[in-house]
Every structure is written in structure tokens, then in C-alpha cells.
Amino acid sequence: xxxxxxxxxxxxxxxxxxxxxxxxxxxxxxxxxxxxxxxxxxxxxxxxxxxxxxxxxxxxxxxxxxxxxxxxxxxxxxxxxxxxxxxxxxxxxxxxxxxxxxxxxxxxxxxxxxxxxxxxxxxxxxxxxxxxxxxxxxxxxxxxxxxxxxxxxxxxxxxxxxxxxxxx
Amino acid sequence: xxxxxxxxxxxxxxxxxxxxxxxxxxxxxxxxxxxxxxxxxxxxxxxxxxxxxxxxxxxxxxxxxxxxxxxxxxxxxxxxxxxxxxxxxxxxxxxxxxxxxxxxxxxxxxxxxxxxxxxxxxxxxxxxxxxxxxxxxxxxxxxxxxxxxxxxxxxxxxxxxxxxxxxxxxxxxxxxxxxxxxxxxxxxxxxxxxxxxxxxxxxxxxxxxxxxxxxxxxxxxxxxxxxxxxxxxxxxxxxxxxxxxxxxxxxxxxxxxxxxxxxxxxxxxxxxxxxxxxxxxxxxxxxxxxxxxxxxxxxxxxxxxxxxxxxxxxxxxxxxxxxxxxxxxxxxxxxxxxxxxxxxxxxxxxxxxxxxxxxxxxxxxxxxxxxxxxxxxxxxxxxxxxxxxxxxxxxxxxxxxxxxxxxxxxxxxxxxxxxxxxxxxxxxxxxxxxxxxxxxxxxxxxxxxxxxxxxxxxxxxxxxxxxxxxxxxxxxxxxxxxxxxxxxxxxxxxxxxxxxxxxxxxxxxxxxxxxxxxxxxxxxxxxxxxxxxxxxxxxxxxxxxxxxxxxxxxxxxxxxxxxxxxxxxxxxxxxxxxxxxxxxxxxxxxxxxxxxxxxxxxxxxxxxxxxxxxxxxxxxxxxxxxxxxxxxxxxxxxxxxxxxxxxxxxxxxxxxxxxxxxxxxxxxxxxxxxxxxxxxxxxxxxxxxxxxxxxxxxxxxxxxxxxxxxxxxxxxxxxxxxxxxxxxxxxxxxxxxxxxxxxxxxx
Numbered sequence: 001x002x003x004x005x006x007x008x009x010x011x012x013x014x015x016x017x018x019x020x021x022x023x024x025x026x027x028x029x030x031x032x033x034x035x036x037x038x039x040x041x042x043x044x045x046x047x048x049x050x051x052x053x054x055x056x057x058x059x060x061x062x063x064x065x066x067x068x069x070x071x072x073x074x075x076x077x078x079x080x081x082x083x084x085x086x087x088x089x090x091x092x093x094x095x096x097x098x099x100x101x102x103x104x105x106x107x108x109x110x111x112x113x114x115x116x117x118x119x120x121x122x123x124x125x126x127x128x129x130x131x132x133x134x135x136x137x138x139x140x141x142x143x144x145x146x147x148x149x150x151x152x153x154x155x156x157x158x159x160x161x162x163x164x165x166x167x168x
Numbered sequence: 169x170x171x172x173x174x175x176x177x178x179x180x181x182x183x184x185x186x187x188x189x190x191x192x193x194x195x196x197x198x199x200x201x202x203x204x205x206x207x208x209x210x211x212x213x214x215x216x217x218x219x220x221x222x223x224x225x226x227x228x229x230x231x232x233x234x235x236x237x238x239x240x241x242x243x244x245x246x247x248x249x250x251x252x253x254x255x256x257x258x259x260x261x262x263x264x265x266x267x268x269x270x271x272x273x274x275x276x277x278x279x280x281x282x283x284x285x286x287x288x289x290x291x292x293x294x295x296x297x298x299x300x301x302x303x304x305x306x307x308x309x310x311x312x313x314x315x316x317x318x319x320x321x322x323x324x325x326x327x328x329x330x331x332x333x334x335x336x337x338x339x340x341x342x343x344x345x346x347x348x349x350x351x352x353x354x355x356x357x358x359x360x361x362x363x364x365x366x367x368x369x370x371x372x373x374x375x376x377x378x379x380x381x382x383x384x385x386x387x388x389x390x391x392x393x394x395x396x397x398x399x400x401x402x403x404x405x406x407x408x409x410x411x412x413x414x415x416x417x418x419x420x421x422x423x424x425x426x427x428x429x430x431x432x433x434x435x436x437x438x439x440x441x442x443x444x445x446x447x448x449x450x451x452x453x454x455x456x457x458x459x460x461x462x463x464x465x466x467x468x469x470x471x472x473x474x475x476x477x478x479x480x481x482x483x484x485x486x487x488x489x490x491x492x493x494x495x496x497x498x499x500x501x502x503x504x505x506x507x508x509x510x511x512x513x514x515x516x517x518x519x520x521x522x523x524x525x526x527x528x529x530x531x532x533x534x535x536x537x538x539x540x541x542x543x544x545x546x547x548x549x550x551x552x553x554x555x556x557x558x559x560x561x562x563x564x565x566x567x568x569x570x571x572x573x574x575x576x577x578x579x580x581x582x583x584x585x586x587x588x589x590x591x592x593x594x595x596x597x598x599x600x601x602x603x604x605x606x607x608x609x610x611x612x613x614x615x616x617x618x619x620x621x622x623x624x625x626x627x628x629x630x631x632x633x634x635x636x637x638x639x640x641x642x643x644x645x646x647x648x649x650x651x652x653x654x655x656x657x658x659x660x661x662x663x664x665x666x667x668x669x670x671x672x673x674x675x676x677x678x679x680x681x682x683x684x685x686x687x688x689x690x691x692x693x694x695x696x697x698x699x700x701x702x703x704x705x706x707x708x709x710x711x712x713x714x715x716x717x718x719x720x721x722x723x724x725x726x727x728x729x730x731x732x733x734x735x736x737x738x739x740x741x742x743x744x745x746x747x748x749x750x751x752x753x754x755x756x757x758x759x760x761x762x763x764x765x766x767x768x769x770x771x772x773x774x775x776x777x778x779x780x781x782x783x784x785x786x787x788x789x790x791x792x793x794x795x796x797x798x799x800x801x802x803x804x805x806x807x808x809x810x811x812x813x814x815x816x817x818x819x820x821x822x823x824x825x826x827x828x829x830x831x832x833x834x835x836x837x838x839x840x841x842x843x844x845x846x847x848x849x850x851x852x853x854x855x856x857x858x859x860x861x862x863x864x865x866x867x868x869x870x871x872x873x874x875x876x877x878x879x880x881x882x883x884x885x886x887x888x889x890x891x892x893x894x895x896x897x898x899x900x901x902x903x904x905x906x907x908x909x910x911x912x913x914x915x
Contacts, residue, residue: 003174010181011181012185015186016189018185018186018193019189026193060215062215064214068206096207101203102202105201
């Protein structure tokens with residue numbers, strides 16, 4: 001009997017630690033990107049505004065990821081020899097896009113518009129966290145429906161609880 | 169304490185636990201998706217924001233304007249162009265399905281050349297370079313042998329500049345044989361209007377402002393001429409004018425969608441529509457509604473059409489004819505239209521002319537709410553002097569060496585009995601310019617894939633226009649999906665290869681250059697109509713933005729004159745003749761354009777296959793409509809497979825019991841029964857055109873769809889009839905509230 005409890009305990013403990021290993025080191029909140037791009041250096045140290053690269057955020061549902069041309073525009077001159085930047089140059093020479101991994105991913109049945117949120121004066125950081133301090137971009141919000149609704153409620157958004165506002 | 173064995177067990181269990189815990193974490197994650205940026209972001213594309221391009225709908229020949237919603241270079245949705253005079257922002261189901269032509273998985277993706285014999289239908293992909301040199305070599309051979317007139321070019325009806333380019337190519341090559349062909353070409357209507365009113369282009373039937381519309385077999389809300397415009401007009405006639413609601417009387421043996429919207433349906437005997445129209449005309453004369461000088465002459469011409477004398481022939485009550493005539497003559501304006509179903513007899517022209525006479529005597533011609541004239545087209549109309557019959561005759565006689573077809577499918581839309589397939593077998597070299605592997609293209613030796621209309625340049629001069637000139641532009645909304653080309657580009661590069669006169673007279677690098685140059689001519693000619701655009705570039709930008717050029721201010725006020733002397737020889741007192749004798753083949757057969765497949769060209773678009781037919785709700789198949797009384801007598805139940813035989817052919821179709829058809833008539837929609845037309849259309853349903861004889865109206869080169877009689881026999885099998893509706897009986901559910909005619913008369 002004691003042995004059974006012991007085995008059960010071992011099993012449960014290892015199961016939980018397996019799960020914990022997965023979420024803390026293999027999390028999709030912080031996936032490994034093809035190029036180790038650092039928002040801390042760009043947005044933090046150099047103080048480049050978000051909208052300088054994510055140019056569509058004010059105009060469209062999508063914020064937009066900068067084209068390879070945008071990267072190379074600066075990096076033709078700046079730090080050309082750094083190993084990660086030579087990867088960018090490599091993509092540019094082959095005229096291939098960089099296959100970034102999505103960190104903030106909403107399912108197709110959710111309608112989300114960056115334009116609306118930016119125009120309502122919501123700061124990028126309030127959903128994306130302190131990007132200027134992140135070396136590797138990390139998802140800090142759950143992006144679940146409850147999280148959306150909580151914010152809509154606290155901001156008194158008109159039709160903020162209407163199903164059709166997001167599911168249309 | 170712990171035994172070695174237990175320790176190992178615990179270790180194993182722990183390993184499995186960790187693994188499963190890890191897997192759980194993995195399984196609740198959303199799978200990683202990539203975020204692919206542009207290498208160089210295009211300036212005119214904002215991801216997530218749609219670009220709308222104005223263009224032209226080519227799904228039927230109405231010439232509606234469309235706007236195409238394009239997101240990141242992909243066409244997502246088609247809507248009607250709100251500024252376009254024809255459809256005013258509306259669009260029909262066929263137009264909506266234009267997207268499925270673009271994204272169709274059965275499109276021809278590269279040039280193909282035949283491998284082996286014509287029967288094998290095996291093709292090999294080749295490059296454009298090879299394909300064009302094969303074509304040029306063949307044409308060069310014709311040139312060297314001075315056989316240039318043995319080149320035939322067969323296209324669909326094209327009213328825009330592409331037709332001019334085809335014409336120029338053929339002229340400079342030295343062949344007079346450019347033919348335009350479609351199943352629904354309205355040749356009878358054009359001919360009849362020319363004879364009776366002296367007009368070369370179709371007039372505008374002003375349904376919106378009429379008080380009483382008599383429709384003789386015109387399914388104007390569904391497929392006839394310009395259904396979207398007619399529907400707008402119909403809405404206006406019914407509800408758009410304060411205090412007056414126009415009436416619609418539909419005169420046809422089979423109740424069409426338009427008939428279902430009518431106040432009254434007169435199920436006239438097939439082939440006597442014109443006679444009924446003349447009976448109405450007679451009454452108008454006799455009862456003094458006509459005030460012209462020539463009343464006595466008309467009286468004499470129309471004397472055989474006294475309602476009492478034609479009542480039995482037309483199977484219509486003579487009192488009803490008289491009251492209808494009175495209502496029509498005093499409607500002011502009333503409007504009578506003769507549609508495809510009345511024109512589809514061997515003497516279809518007579519029926520239309522009879523309806524024109526009726527319009528003339530009730531004084532509806534040239535009046536608002538009647539028949540309104542359209543101005544001459546802003547560009548020269550492409551003259552297709554010959555018709556498809558000429559191609560068949562010449563091919564059989566071995567007078568055709570090379571045939572180029574573009575965007576038309578005569579092997580499907582002509583009856584098997586027209587011997588079109590044999591004719592094609594007799595042509596040594598057939599080239600098809602097409603988006604899809606249809607029946608005609610399957611007979612070709614060289615297949616050159618063309619763009620679909622969402623990838624292409626082009627234009628259309630609307631006919632019938634809405635009282636003023638309308639030219640609609642087609643511009644590429646998306647880049648070509650496959651290695652296809654514009655048909656004009658194909659001819660221009662062929663002209664370059666052939667050199668000499670062709671190259672000299674067709675100097676344009678591509679179709680777009682030719683096209684813009686042609687539009688400069690419209691600009692120069694119509695310059696006085698707009699002050700806003702001082703240079704062509706401004707005009708051109710405006711045209712591309714709004715989707716075309718139209719001039720609402722400039723309506724023609726020229727009146728149309730009825731030419732009495734011309735029409736006399738088209739008045740005959742005998743009903744239309746039918747193929748097959750009445751005893752052996754007891755049923756009249758009516759074939760009509762399906763609201764989704766039209767003449768069969770859209771059977772490869774699954775949205776339209778999926779769309780229930782508005783009258784029967786049948787999807788994905790062919791059916792035969794038969795009156796429940798007749799069916800009861802013959803012991804036919806819904807879905808029974810029937811053998812339909814005419815003197816010329818037979819086919820198996822499932823029965824649909826349809827109360828909206830005369831007991832002596834059966835009806836089958838056109839459009840299914842494709843042999844090779846992609847995965848959605850192939851081997852589905854049957855093609856009723858094969859019940860018909862070959863081309864029998866040689867003066868217009870068309871086939872009368874309704875001039876054949878059939879017999880039907882019940883077979884033991886059950887057909888495959890898929891329909892949306894449950895039960896057609898009312899069972900006092902008050903879904904449709906009706907009163908019998910005698911009660912109405914009492915009130």
C-alpha cells in the first residue's frame with residue numbers, strides 16, 4: 001500500500017515537472033526566432049518608436065511586420081559584421097522573407113483591429129508588455145476572451161460585450 | 169529499503185510521467201504559425217486593408233459593373249459597382265461566383281499541345297515560345313499556300329475593343345471569317361427590332377416606369393438580357409412610385425421565375441404567343457384605342473386575329489384577351505416584351521414582331537415606361553457577318569484549315585445533331601484560347617490558356633444600354649495566377665511572328681497599349697461631354713476609378729419609328745411548327761437558361777451548382793418539369809427516372825412535378841451534362857440540347873430551343889434528384905395566400 005502511494009506520488013510529481021519543463025523552457029510565449037532580434041536594443045536603447053517599423057498599426061487591422069528592405073535600410077551601414085545581422089543580409093541577397101514565428105496569434109474567428117485600439121489611445125505596452133525591455137519577444141497577456149472582455153468592461157467600451165464586436 | 173526492482177519501476181514511472189506532462193504542455197499550445205513579411209512592401213498594399221478595383225462582370229452578356237475587394241493581392245469578394253448605370257450596385261449570383269472562375273482548380277495552367285489522336289484527349293505542356301511558334305508556323309503555311317480565307321476565328325459575343333483587335337487581325341491576315349457565337353445571342357430579337365423599328369442595337373425596355381408589363385416568355389428577372397437591371401426596374405415599377413403599383417402579366421407555357429412574380433399567369437399554348445399578341449392588337453384596333461390614320465389598314469391586317477377566333481388555338485379565354493387588351497391600351501404607358509422563350513421557335517422572329525406591333529398600337533414605342541431608343545454605340549460595332557452555321561458548312565466541305573476559338577463552347581451549346589463534332593474533326597488544326605478544358609477545347613490541337621476576367625484587360629459597350637451610352641472597363645484586379653495570357657496579346661505576338669502587313673498594321677506591343685489607344689478615340693470623340701478632364705490621363709484615371717465611361721446627361725431623344733410595311737410579311741396566322749408528330753411525341757419541350765449555369769458555362773462553379781434553382785430548389789443536377797396531372801395519369805412520381813425521346817435524341821432525367829407548367833408541356837433546364845468541364849461539371853446531369861435537331865434557322869444561324877416535341881416513358885429506376893424544399897403542398901399553412909379568380913371577380 002505504501003509502495004502504491006509512493007509510486008503515485010512519483011508519477012504525479014514527475015508529470016507536473018514535465019509540464020513545468022515544457023511551459024518554462026519550451027513555451028510558445030517566447031518561441032525561438034530565426035534571427036535573434038532584440039527589441040531591447042531597438043526600441044529600448046535606441047528609442048525607435050513602435051510605428052517606425054510596425055507601420056500599419058494605425059491604419060489597418062494588422063500592425064505589420066517590417067519588410068526585409070526596412071531592416072537592411074539601416075543595417076547596410078550599422079553593425080554589418082554582427083553574425084545575426086549578416087543573416088538579415090543573407091535573406092536580403094536571396095530576396096527571401098524572414099520566417100518569423102508568431103508570438104501573438106489570434107484564431108481566425110476573432111476579429112481584432114490594431115487601428116481601433118491605437119486610435120482609442122491604448123498604449124502598445126498595455127497588451128504587448130514592456131517590449132522595450134525584452135531581448136526575446138514574450139507574450140505577457142493571455143489573449144483569451146476573458147482578458148479581452150475585462151479590458152472592454154473596465155474601459156466602458158461601447159458594444160464591448162457584444163458577441164458581434166469580435167466574432168463577425 | 170527500496171528494492172532495486174522497485175527503484176527501477178519508480179524511475180520508469182517517473183520518466184513516463186515527465187514525458188506525459190511534457191506532452192500535455194505541448195498539446196495545449198496553438199501550433200506555431202509563421203509571420204511572413206514582404207521583402208519589399210508594395211506601396212499600394214496595406215495588409216488588412218482592402219483595395220477595391222472597378223471592373224466588368226463577364227459572367228453573362230448584360231455588362232454589369234463590378235467592384236472587386238482585393239486583400240494583399242488576392243481577390244476576396246465581388247460586389248456590384250454602385251455608380252454603374254446597369255446594375256447600380258447590385259449583382260446576381262452568377263456575378264458573385266466570378267471568384268470561383270479565378271480560383272477554379274480546373275483552370276488550364278500552361279500552354280498545351282496534343283499528344284496523339286483527337287480521341288485520346290492527351291496533352292503535353294509546352295512553353296509559350298513553342299506554342300506561339302507552332303501557331304505562327306501553321307498560319308504561315310496558310311499564307312504561303314494563299315489559303316488565308318481558310319482561317320476561321322470563332323469567339324463569344326464581344327462588344328468591346330477585343331472584338332476590334334480580332335477583326336483587325338483577320339482582315340490583315342486576309343480572311344473574312346470572324347464569327348461571334350453564343351447560345352443566347354438574341355439574334356432574333358435584334359433582327360425583329362431591325363425589321364419593325366429600323367434599329368440596329370437593342371432598345372431599353374423601361375420596366376421601371378410602366379404601368380402594365382406584358383411579358384411574352386421573357387424571364388427578365390432571371391436570365392433574359394439584363395436581369396439585374398430588370399430587377400431594379402421591376403422593384404421600381406411595383407413599389408418605387410408613390411400611389412401606383414405596376415402590374416405584370418406573364419404569358420408563357422412554363423411558369424418561370426418572372427412568372428412566379430407576376431399578378432397573372434396566362435399559360436398560352438406553346439408556339440402561339442405571337443398570335444395572342446396579335447389578338448390583343450386586334451382588340452385595341454376594334455375597340456378604338458388606336459388613333460392612327462391607318463386604322464383601316466391595320467383592321468384588315470389583323471382581322472384573322474379576332475379573340476373569338478384565336479381563343480381555342482391559343483388556349484386562352486377570349487373575354488380575358490379582350491379585357492387584357494383594354495387594360496393594356498389604357499395603361500399608358502404599358503410595355504410588352506418578347507423574351508427568349510417566345511423567340512425560340514422556328515418562326516421566333518414572327519412572335520417578336522407581333523409583340524412589337526402590339527407595342528406600336530398601344531403607343532408604347534419611344535415613350536417613358538415603354539420601348540426607349542438607345543444611342544449608337546460610341547465605338548464601331550464588331551460586324552460578325554457570318555454565323556456558326558457558316559463554320560459548320562465550310563468545315564464539312566473541307567474549306568476550313570485552321571480554327572481559332574476563344575471563350576465559346578459550341579460543342580456543348582450546339583445539339584449533337586448539328587454535327588459540330590464531325591465538323592471539328594474535319595478541321596486539320598484547331599487552336600483554343602480558353603481558361604478551362606471545355607468540350608470544344610478538348611477537341612483542340614493547341615491550347616493557349618487565357619486570363620480570367622479578374623486578371624485581364626478589356627471593355628464592353630453595354631447592349632441594351634439604359635437609354636444612354638455606357639462603356640465599362642475591365643482591369644486586372646489581381647496578377648495572373650498561372651501562366652496564362654490575354655487573348656489580344658496572343659494575337660499581337662502572332663502578328664509579329666507573321667510579319668509583313670500584319671505586323672505593320674498591328675504595331676502595338678501588347679493589348680493594353682492598343683486598348684488605351686482605342687480609349688483615346690472615345691475620349692476625343694466624346695470630349696464635349698465632360699469639362700472636368702482636360703487631358704486624356706485625367707480622363708483615363710477617372711475611367712479606371714469609376715469603372716468606365718457613361719454619360720447620363722446625354723440621352724437620345726431620337727424617336728423610334730415603327731415601319732409598318734416591313735412587318736407585314738412576318739405576320740402569319742398559323743402557330744409555330746414543331747419537329748415530331750403529335751401522336752408519337754405528345755409533349756411540347758421547353759428548354760430554358762438555368763439561373764446559375766446560364767448556357768452551361770457556369771456548371772464548373774460549385775457555388776452555382778450548390779445554389780438551389782429558384783423554382784424547384786434542385787441542386788447539382790438536371791430535372792424534367794412535368795405537370796402533376798399528367799404525371800398522375802402516367803403514374804410518375806417525383807424523382808422517377810424518365811426516358812425523354814425526341815425524333816433526334818433521347819436522355820434520362822429525373823422527374824420533378826411542377827404545377828407551373830401546362831399538362832401538355834415538359835421542360836428541362838440547360839446547363840448540365842458536360843463531358844469534360846472539370847471536376848464539378850463533368851458527367852453530371854444531362855444536356856437537353858441533344859434532343860434538338862441541328863441548326864434549322866439558317867437566316868440567323870441559331871437553334872430553336874422550343875420547336876421539338878418529345879415523348880416520355882417511365883423507367884423502372886429511381887433518378888438522383890437532390891432538392892432543398894420539403895413538401896410543396898400548402899396544407900392550409902397560409903404560406904401563400906390566394907383567392908380563386910371567380911372570387912376576385914365578385915369583389
